[in-house]
Every structure is written in structure tokens, then in C-alpha cells.
Amino acid sequence: MWMEAEADAQAVLAAARVTAVHKRKALWRLYLARKGRMQADAANEALEQWVAAGGSSAEAAKEKGELQGMERHDDVDEVASTLQNTHLDKDDPSFVHPDTAQDMFTIKDDVHGGKGAFAQKALERGILILAEKPLLRPPAGYKEEGPVSPQTVLTLVERLSPTDVARLVSLRNARADDARYPHHCFAGIWSTNAFSGAGICLVASRFIHSCVPNARYSWHAESQRQRIFALRSIAPGEEICVSYLMGRNIYGSSSATRCAWLSDDYRFECACAVCGGTPEEVAASDHRRSMLARIWRALPTMQDDPRLAVREIASAIRIMREEGFHMDADDFAGEAVNCCAVFSDWESAKYWATLMYESRKAEFGEDSGHTRKAKAIMENPGDRRRLPMAGRYSGVKFTDIRV
Numbered sequence: 001m002w003m004e005a006e007a008d009a010q011a012v013l014a015a016a017r018v019t020a021v022h023k024r025k026a027l028w029r030l031y032l033a034r035k036g037r038m039q040a041d042a043a044n045e046a047l048e049q050w051v052a053a054g055g056s057s058a059e060a061a062k063e064k065g066e067l068q069g070m071e072r073h074d075d076v077d078e079v080a081s082t083l084q085n086t087h088l089d090k091d092d093p094s095f096v097h098p099d100t101a102q103d104m105f106t107i108k109d110d111v112h113g114g115k116g117a118f119a120q121k122a123l124e125r126g127i128l129i130l131a132e133k134p135l136l137r138p139p140a141g142y143k144e145e146g147p148v149s150p151q152t153v154l155t156l157v158e159r160l161s162p163t164d165v166a167r168l169v170s171l172r173n174a175r176a177d178d179a180r181y182p183h184h185c186f187a188g189i190w191s192t193n194a195f196s197g198a199g200i201c202l203v204a205s206r207f208i209h210s211c212v213p214n215a216r217y218s219w220h221a222e223s224q225r226q227r228i229f230a231l232r233s234i235a236p237g238e239e240i241c242v243s244y245l246m247g248r249n250i251y252g253s254s255s256a257t258r259c260a261w262l263s264d265d266y267r268f269e270c271a272c273a274v275c276g277g278t279p280e281e282v283a284a285s286d287h288r289r290s291m292l293a294r295i296w297r298a299l300p301t302m303q304d305d306p307r308l309a310v311r312e313i314a315s316a317i318r319i320m321r322e323e324g325f326h327m328d329a330d331d332f333a334g335e336a337v338n339c340c341a342v343f344s345d346w347e348s349a350k351y352w353a354t355l356m357y358e359s360r361k362a363e364f365g366e367d368s369g370h371t372r373k374a375k376a377i378m379e380n381p382g383d384r385r386r387l388p389m390a391g392r393y394s395g396v397k398f399t400d401i402r403v
């Protein structure tokens with residue numbers, strides 16, 4: 001957000017000890033933030049201070065040309081500016097046109113003092129809310145589990161146009177006061193906003209976290225888009241939330257553990273519908289999630305009792321629904337498919353494969369590789385190319401075990 005970017009720059013300038021280089025960088029960021037907020041006079045003042053601190057007069061002259069005629073007002077409408085200016089390819093069939101996206105949601109102030117995405121109309125489970133081309137992609141050969149160095153981030157930023165740099169610094173930097181990120185603001189912005197596999201997406205970065213998300217983001221490699229799908233029905237005016245944590249980190253951990261992770265990585269205290277509940281509600285949620293973790297860990301030990309395994313899987317999915325957690329049911333359903341297929345119960349194998357397919361379709365889209373694999377298993381659970389143990393045994397039935 002522009003105001004946060006300006007605050008970060010002001011904090012650096014107010015520091016007791018600031019080098020000439022850091023002062024010049026902070027003044028440039030201050031200029032970009034004020035320019036982004038359409039504050040022409042204040043932006044011009046910061047630009048002159050930047051030149052006085054050693055900035056390029058030639059670059060300043062070009063920037064002043066852009067400032068001429070700029071409307072003077074305090075802030076811009078982030079839906080109109082960000083959605084229209086972000087890197088979205090209007091000719092791509094998988095692209096959600098800015099007008100369509102704007103019709104689905106709006107970005108505005110939320111109750112936590114930041115910005116959030118709010119549904120403009122009723123959204124059904126599985127609907128594609130946003131498909132966005134990243135502003136800043138990870139470098140070639142980047143491993144998702146590995147960090148990106150500050151120098152690498154700076155190299156990526158240097159390829160952007162001045163306008164795109166201005167959009168980039170509008171995003172929150174949770175590392176502004178972190179001694180581990182002393183190099184430049186862009187490393188902190190990357191650490192705060194980059195999506196696994198995708199990099200930085202201006203619009204998707206506005207969706208806040210919840211431990212019971214009603215939407216999910218995922219990287220779609222074929223279209224090179226970061227996509228967000230609705231996980232359940234979302235009412236008009238309801239905030240659209242994703243999870244910054246994935247897998248067992250989100251549904252197999254306690255509220256205190258998740259809050260500690262989020263505080264360390266993103267510098268905020270989680271106050272979602274789960275973590276912000278009463279002590280009794282938080283304790284009940286922790287109990288449900290601990291049961292999910294226990295079931296998942298125990299599944300490999302149930303090979304000698306496949307019916308027990310499938311009963312536990314059905315119980316886990318019911319617990320997820322009770323918790324209001326509408327993603328990752330496919331993890332459990334996939335294990336049930338294997339159990340049923342091994343013992344040639346094709347009716348049950350198709351039942352669980354259908355559940356897996358429907359879950360993945362809602363979370364990742366019909367055209368996702370994950371979804372296509374689930375659909376192929378649903379259509380032919382006896383295909384040993386996908387399930388090598390399918391049809392190995394018989395005599396065990398699972399038709400009485402359903403969610």
C-alpha cells in the first residue's frame with residue numbers, strides 16, 4: 001500500500017544513523033509512494049530532496065514531466081488503478097478481465113487497518129476469482145523451497161519500468177525494521193508478498209490470510225498465471241481470504257503455532273475466524289486439527305487394516321467440514337482411493353476418486369494438472385499406470401464407508 005511504503009521511507013529517514021546511500025534510496029521510495037498516491041506537490045518535494053542527496057538530475061527531469069498535470073488527491077482507488085495497470089493479458093483465454101475481476105471483488109480498507117478483497121456479488125465454490133500474470137517472476141532455476149537473495153531480487157527489479165517499480169513499492173514490506181534485510185526495501189517486499197512458484201502479483205497480494213480460508217491461490221504453469229478460486233460460497237460484502245500456510249502447517253497445527261509462524265514471517269497477529277475466537281472456540285479448533293494430524297500420521301500404520309484406514313479418512317474429512325476447512329480433502333481422499341483400488345472395490349474407488357476430483361477442481365481449476373490426474377483415476381481406478389497396486393487383491397469391501 002502506498003501509505004505503508006511512505007511510512008517505511010519516513011522511518012528510514014528518521015533513523016539516527018543513515019548512510020548517504022540509504023538516505024537517497026529512502027527519498028526515491030518516498031517519491032514513488034507519493035507519486036503513486038497522486039500527490040503531485042509532495043512527490044515533487046521528495047524528488048527535489050532526492051536530487052539534493054545525489055540523485056540524477058536527468059532522471060528527475062523525466063519524472064517531473066510525468067508529474068505535470070497529475071491530479072492532486074490523497075489516494076487512488078486500488079481496484080481501478082491496480083486491476084487496470086497490473087500485468088494481465090487480455091487476449092489470454094484463462095485471463096479474468098479486469099472488468100470481470102472488479103465485478104467479482106473490490107479492494108478496500110479492512111477492519112485490521114490494511115487492504116483486503118471483498119466480494120462484490122455471490123461467488124460459488126470453484127469459481128475463478130482472479131488470474132493474474134506476475135509483475136515480478138522468480139529467477140530461472142529457482143527452487144520453491146529456497147530463498148531468493150537480496151541481490152537477485154534487485155536484479156529482477158532493475159528490469160522493471162519506473163511505473164512498475166512504483167507499483168511494486170506500493171506493497172507492504174513486513175521486513176522494514178528487520179536486521180536480516182538491510183540491503184534494500186525490495187528484498188523485504190519480496191519476502192512479504194512473493195507467492196511460491198509465481199513471484200509477486202499486485203492484485204493477489206491484497207488478499208489477506210485466514211486459517212479457515214474461503215479461497216485458495218495456486219500457480220497455473222500452463223498459462224503462467226497466479227489464480228485464486230473460491231473454496232466455498234462467498235456472500236456479497238464478505239472478505240475473500242486465502243491461507244499463507246499450506247498442508248499440515250495449516251490444518252494440523254495449533255492456533256498458537258500458526259500465529260507464531262505468521263508473526264515471524266509476515267509481522268502480523270492472526271485474528272481470523274479461528275484464531276480470533278474465544279478461548280473455548282480456539283481450544284475446540286485446536287482439538288479438531290490435532291485429530292487431523294494424528295489421523296494423517298497414523299495412516300501408514302494401518303496397512304493391515306484397510307477398512308480402519310478408510311473409516312479414519314472419512315472421519316478426517318468430516319472433521320475438516322466441521323472446522324470450516326474447505327481445502328486439502330483430496331489428500332485424504334487419495335489415500336482412500338488407493339485402499340479401495342488395491343482390493344478391487346471399484347465402486348468405492350470411484351466414490352473416493354470423485355471426491356478427490358471435485359476437491360481439486362474447486363481448488364485448482366478443471367484445467368489443472370492435479371485435477372486432470374484425479375479425473376483420469378475417477379474414470380478408470382483400475383489403471384495400473386496411475387495406481388500400480390490396483391486390483392492386486394479382492395474380498396474386502398468399503399461400500400458402507402462414506403463421508
